Each structure stands twice: as C-alpha cells, then as structure tokens.
Amino acid sequence: MIDLKNIGQKQTDLLRDAYLNKKVAHSYLFVDPMQKKGLNTAYWLACLFNCTGENKPDGTCNNCQRILDGNHPDVFLVKLEGKQTLSIDQIRPLKEELAKSPVEGKRRFFIIENAEKLTLAASNALLNLLEEPVAPVVTILITNNENQILPTVKSRTQILNFSDEKIDSKRAQLLEYGLTDEEIDDLGDTAKLEEESKYLFQELLEQNDLALVRVSQISGLATKPASQKFVFYQLKTLAMKSLAAGEKLRKSAFLLELLMTADKMRASNVSFHNTLDYLVLSFER
Ligand SMILES: [Zn+2]
Structure with a gap:
C-alpha cells in the first residue's frame, strides 16, 4: 500500500x-x-x-x-x-x-x-x-x-x-558519518571494500582464524585514509545492524565497542593494519 x-x-x-x-x-x-x-x-x-x-x-x-x-x-x-x-x-x-x-x-x-x-x-x-x-x-x-x-x-x-536516490543516500550517510565530500570522491568504487568488510565482520563474529588473513588483504586494499575510514564505517554499520536485528547480541555489542576503540586508534595515527589486528586479537580473547 x-x-x-x-x-x-x-x-x-x-x-x-x-x-x-x-x-x-x-x-x-x-x-x-x-x-x-x-x-x-x-x-x-x-x-x-x-x-x-x-x-x-x-x-x-x-x-x-x-x-x-x-x-x-x-x-x-x-x-x-x-x-x-x-x-x-x-x-x-x-x-x-x-x-x-x-x-x-x-x-x-x-x-x-x-x-x-x-x-x-x-x-x-x-x-x-x-x-x-x-x-x-x-x-x-x-x-x-x-x-x-x-x-x-x-x-x-x-x-x-x-x-539516483540510492547513490545520493549513500553519500548523505557517509557525510553524516563524518567523511568529507573530497574523501567520498576519493573513495572511488567501494564494492570490493564493502565485500571484504562483510567477510571480515562474519569471520570476526565466528571467531574464524581467517580473520587475520582478511585483515592483511583489507590493509592492502585500503591504502588511502578515506578508504580506511570507510572500512570502519562499514564494520560499525554491520555491527549496529546485527544488534538491531537481535543477532548474537552479546558478541555484536562487544564487537561494536572494540570497533569504536580501534577506530579511535586509527584516528590517532596508529597504522590501519595494527588497528585491525588489535580488533581481531582482542575479540578472540
Ligand atoms: Zn492530512
């Protein structure tokens, strides 16, 4: 209707x-x-x-x-x-x-x-x-x-x-999240990063050993600061979605908390690879 x-x-x-x-x-x-x-x-x-x-x-x-x-x-x-x-x-x-x-x-x-x-x-x-x-x-x-x-x-x-509604709303969401217009333009095609972030998120939740390998792959892909910001945006969005859907509540909440900490590390110039490693290793404990 x-x-x-x-x-x-x-x-x-x-x-x-x-x-x-x-x-x-x-x-x-x-x-x-x-x-x-x-x-x-x-x-x-x-x-x-x-x-x-x-x-x-x-x-x-x-x-x-x-x-x-x-x-x-x-x-x-x-x-x-x-x-x-x-x-x-x-x-x-x-x-x-x-x-x-x-x-x-x-x-x-x-x-x-x-x-x-x-x-x-x-x-x-x-x-x-x-x-x-x-x-x-x-x-x-x-x-x-x-x-x-x-x-x-x-x-x-x-x-x-x-x-063009979908593209615009994506831009609007990224702007709201804190990316600048220049950063969004700098991102280029994000399909691959989106896919890899999704895999990493699943592997994290499953405590799959492949997560560390995935981290290396993503670090190789996301070399620009804008892309690195984007990966965290994707991971946080996935964690919030999973929380909202009531899936693996405790794990999702903990992961989101770790993501916030890791993203702060990234913003204070800890290397991107290290922040993701920190994420995987802290979550496994
Ligand atoms: Zn009316």
Missing part, C-alpha cells in the same frame, strides 16, 4: 517548493526503477494539496486518509489491473473528468502507474490531457523506463528522476 514515509526526499523538497510558490507543473513524469517511491510521492503531492493538518501532508487527517484509501473524488489512479497494457478505455474517463471542476479541492490528480505500458492509442489520448489544460489538474505518469514513453508525451511533462 501507499507509504508516505517511503518517498523521494529530494523530489518532495522540490515539489513542496513548487507548491509553496504556486509553480506545480500540470504534468510530471516520475522515472523510478522500482516505481514504489514514485507512486508514494505522487500520493504525497495529492495529500499536500488537500491536507487539513498542521504538518502537511500528515497522512492522518480525513482528506489524507481518503486519498490514501483511494476514496477521494479528486484523485484518480490508473493502473494495470492485472493486464499487460494500459488501454485507451482507461484514459477516456480521465478526459471526461477533465470537463468537470474538482469536487472538493483546488486541483484534480491523475496518477498513472506503469506508464511505459500505455498503448499507442492510450498515449495519444493522453496528449490532450497533458497540453496546457483548461481545468486545474496535475497528471503524474510513473514509469520504470522513460525510453518506453512516447517522445511527444515525454516532452509535455516535467521529469523527476528517482533512480
């Missing part, structure tokens, strides 16, 4: 700005590989316009509730309904709606999920909707593939991309 917490942060900031400045476009294309965030954000916008609460959109007032339940007369959702395509018959009712004015709110919302599945006829029918409309309506197309959207449709929409 719709989850107003699982939305695009950057995108909702932008939409809220547009709303406050009365500059909300009449048609959007939300490009979202997973579609879920895009759909949630579309409902978030409809709630923003109709919410009667203090912190708009609260998701809890009567208007928000009806929107989220699919019971608001000004909010329409077009979706696949188990079929392979979105047909012209699903677009026609929207055109009829367009002739009327909004029932309750200031604006009507047409939300079209899986827009890449619109048939050619449906896409063409949609075109008039996307022209500067006579009625106050916001049409939001959501797709996982903007290349499958008819160019004439696409050119009439404002495109919001949700696909």
Whole structure:
C-alpha cells in the first residue's frame, strides 16, 4: 500500500517548493526503477494539496486518509489491473473528468502507474490531457523506463528522476558519518571494500582464524585514509545492524565497542593494519 514515509526526499523538497510558490507543473513524469517511491510521492503531492493538518501532508487527517484509501473524488489512479497494457478505455474517463471542476479541492490528480505500458492509442489520448489544460489538474505518469514513453508525451511533462536516490543516500550517510565530500570522491568504487568488510565482520563474529588473513588483504586494499575510514564505517554499520536485528547480541555489542576503540586508534595515527589486528586479537580473547 501507499507509504508516505517511503518517498523521494529530494523530489518532495522540490515539489513542496513548487507548491509553496504556486509553480506545480500540470504534468510530471516520475522515472523510478522500482516505481514504489514514485507512486508514494505522487500520493504525497495529492495529500499536500488537500491536507487539513498542521504538518502537511500528515497522512492522518480525513482528506489524507481518503486519498490514501483511494476514496477521494479528486484523485484518480490508473493502473494495470492485472493486464499487460494500459488501454485507451482507461484514459477516456480521465478526459471526461477533465470537463468537470474538482469536487472538493483546488486541483484534480491523475496518477498513472506503469506508464511505459500505455498503448499507442492510450498515449495519444493522453496528449490532450497533458497540453496546457483548461481545468486545474496535475497528471503524474510513473514509469520504470522513460525510453518506453512516447517522445511527444515525454516532452509535455516535467521529469523527476528517482533512480539516483540510492547513490545520493549513500553519500548523505557517509557525510553524516563524518567523511568529507573530497574523501567520498576519493573513495572511488567501494564494492570490493564493502565485500571484504562483510567477510571480515562474519569471520570476526565466528571467531574464524581467517580473520587475520582478511585483515592483511583489507590493509592492502585500503591504502588511502578515506578508504580506511570507510572500512570502519562499514564494520560499525554491520555491527549496529546485527544488534538491531537481535543477532548474537552479546558478541555484536562487544564487537561494536572494540570497533569504536580501534577506530579511535586509527584516528590517532596508529597504522590501519595494527588497528585491525588489535580488533581481531582482542575479540578472540
Ligand atoms: Zn492530512
């Protein structure tokens, strides 16, 4: 179901700005590989316009509730309904709606999920909707593939991309953890370090003898200060995740404590290799 917490942060900031400045476009294309965030954000916008609460959109007032339940007369959702395509018959009712004015709110919302599945006829029918409309309506197309959207449709929409969300949130997390922008850029591809950190974490928890070998490998890989910081970030994150999941509670808590100490050693210029060795040897005791 719709989850107003699982939305695009950057995108909702932008939409809220547009709303406050009365500059909300009449048609959007939300490009979202997973579609879920895009759909949630579309409902978030409809709630923003109709919410009667203090912190708009609260998701809890009567208007928000009806929107989220699919019971608001000004909010329409077009979706696949188990079929392979979105047909012209699903677009026609929207055109009829367009002739009327909004029932309750200031604006009507047409939300079209899986827009890449619109048939050619449906896409063409949609075109008039996307022209500067006579009625106050916001049409939001959501797709996982903007290349499958008819160019004439696409050119009439404002495109919001949700696909870089994951990368951005990773950067945000690293910044929050204390890495600088330069350090993050300096990291380059972290896939290998992430993988090795994960193995080390498992080997530590299992008190596997391979942990010391792994430490040598990671020390060889993480030669830059930024990478070394990153390895500790990974290990701490894994320990906190394992704590939160209630797995091996005592061991995870002890490991996290040791990680904090070892990371302080690293920050005070003890060699990276030595800090990791300290970690393994202290944990084994
Ligand atoms: Zn509300």
